[in-house]
Amino acid sequence: MAATATTPGAPTSRLGKAATEFDDRLIVAGPVRRTLNKVFPDHWSFLLGEIALYAFLIALLSGTYLTFFFDASMVEVEYEGEYDPLRGTEMSAAYASALDLSFDVRGGLFMRQMHHWAALLFVAAIVVHLVRIFFTGAFRRPRESNWLIGVVMLVLSLLMGVTGYTLPDDLLSGTGLRIISAILLSIPVIGTWAHFAVFNGDFVGTEIIGRFYIAHVLIFPAILLALIAVHLLILVKQKHTQFPGPGRTEHNVVGNRLFPTFAGKATGLLLVVFGVIAGLAGLVQINPIWLWGPYNPAQVSAASQPDWYIGFLDGSTRIFPAWDINLPGDYTIPALFWPTVVVAGAMFTVLALYPMIERKLTGDTASHHLLQRPRDVPVRTSLGMMALTFYFWLMVAGGNDVIADKFDISLNAMTWVGRIGVIVLPPIVYVITYRICLGLQQHDREVLEHGIETGIIRRLPSGEFIEVHQPLGPVDEHGHGQLAYGGAPVPKKMNQVGGARRAIRGFFTPIEQPSAVELEQQGEGRGLSAAEGSRELTSSGRPSDGGRPSDGGRPQDTRD
């Protein structure tokens, strides 16, 4: 229907007319309205994935800038740039251009450090996001596909990191490359073939920086971008999960509409993430390649460590025993194969398959859109903590030389601490986590049954002292709460149920009328029903008590 000037309600403003013209051609008003109206649940932990997305965007933009100056070539050149201590040194063109980028390009060092920090934050945000998804059960049906895509993106981001920090071809990255080469060689049967395919010959050759470069700037980012698009499309299609709470069911989403609230907050978060990375890029030095010097196969610096996200593999390699397996026919499976290829492969396989494993073990095949509190699923929570302990301990082992040095501990003792800890600690953490979960569950149930401890001690006519409890809802004849646990946080302090007035706003002088605030609060009724607020708090909540305290669930000798 073409809009004419005579149609009632036709736009009269210039902007409105332009919008009509636009919609006449593209017919987007419907989809745009649906998008603007989309409801997003509000919880801080739902922003972790967004942080990963924004960090990726920043890495993409800063990385594109770096490509204007970087030369991924292993041709030997003599450094002639601004940085005096290295002038005249023989080095690869890649390292020379990375130095030029840092010293001869205005703001180039800032961009390089921004790229590095964004990459570190990207992986960190993915890991924290994954941990959130895991512990709240957000991976359950129907979201297994998005879990799987997420794990693949995590692996890709690690590959991005490894190929990225290899590019400058400094002494540290060259040492890392040498270890990558050894890991490739260690694969049984096809190891030497794989190495020759990747490096185009024996270590180090002249091709590898160029090949890593194209993988780092084109192949991996393209796959990542495609997966991010699918990840987000599935998220939009399936809608976001939410924590249980008032009015929240498996069939709805309670929260804010995209426009303007959610869009405002998300854009704000993007800017803050960008700002934090920019601040780090300028103020906190990262990977000062000019201090490492050019790569030389005969040189290494002490405490050579990869970026944090590869630390766990470095640790597993350090603590794995010297177990070569010699097969008949003079074939060998090198010890290096197990802590690198096998450990990493097993960890990511188990991670990727976890939703299927849990479904098999629990028999829970239903769709879930409401999240679980970690305490309510003690086995999963304990398994997760166990896995995190394993991972964290490997990471600690990856820095065992630094720990040994700084704390003056024997290096060999640190290696043994790593070996024993990685076997002993995870089960201990499992048991402790399990007990903590059960304890938290019990406390929730106790508060629901007996009410919140008010801290008020009463003396009964009989001389007995009791603590007054505030029930959270209706109680039965014994004074026991009748509310069932709904998977949502249970208030445990009087202030959380409106026990105290909220503070009057204003820094130097109040900018609100105290009476207005009181009126507003009575009308609101947070947590409890509105009328609850006007009741005497020392009562059990039953008007029939006439202010007499309930016995917190103890059998009572009198009526009721």
Place this chain on the structure above:
Amino acid sequence: MSTRDSHPGSTGGADTPGPLHGGPDEDYTPEQLAAMSREELDILGARYDGVEILHVDPGPEPGSRLEKRAVRQVGWTFAAAGLSAFLFLVVYAGSGWFLPEWNWAREGTTWSAMFNPLLGLFMGLSLTLAGVGLVLYTKKLLPHETAVQDKHDGSHFDRVTTGATLVGGLHNSGLARRKLITRSLGFMGAGVGLMLIAPLGGLIKNPNTGNPLGRTNWAEGVRLVRDDGSPIRPGDQEPGSLETVFPAVAGGNLQPDAATMLIRLRPEQLAADRPKPGQEDYGYGDYVAYSKICTHAGCPVSLYEQETSRILCPCHQSQFDVTQGAKPVFGPATRSLPQLPITVDDEGYFVARSDYPEATGPTYWNRERI
């Protein structure tokens, strides 16, 4: 949310409310819509998208002190963000113009040391403040609404009808009956697929031809030289010292597998020296030469503690004992460092007697066979 039309599928929960894109224009004439207020239209549109606005906390009252304070906070935050952005521009563009040069320099480095931190400070501050301002705006000045959106399961109607279309098309193609086509399609698919990935074969190189993995540039009569190319005489090193040496060939000091440690043993070390069987004569006097490339992951083993005769690899902490044929004594390495047989030539300089008897560097599948 229910819509008033009763088309099949809409009750089954499809997100699209009706056949008309953007809402049922039949139900609401332009006149009706024109009579509605903006708020009513907003709520109506939301309803068609399955969204119910349950509750709206209006923002602070216009003109109230609460609002004025919030406006002040947001406004000043944005202003500070803008100021930081301009300061960034001043530092970025002004360095070398009306500010000192930003370039790295050995002398007078105050401003060049400040340049990068200032860029980070101002850009970080600017963007963070902009984000904080936006969040403050959303939290303090916008109305807070609580909205509920319905979540729909898949529609049975959609499944059945889509299935019918798909199966119908497949049926009409007759592929189930025409076995020849199915088989030739499969054959073709396999062939075309393999053909398309075949060019990757260009990456494959045979690692077993020419044996580059098992060989280095060391050979009979090749001198041991330092990084700067100078040869070494037996008198050049103190007992207990270590020198990294390279084969005296072009580019020998950049050969990834050829780096060698020339170690002069102290007398007590020499007395305790137990070389590998068959390699007792590989040393020369109190000198022994071992490969510097770790047999574990290929890092240069660099840290020599002469009191304990141990060489430590800084990458994964493998430790080798030079008095026991560089046998690994701790850590993840499993093989001894290969020993280079050395002697002295006519001019009195160290030379190799041959290449290493085994492959240097990390272990791999068929290393023993090379």
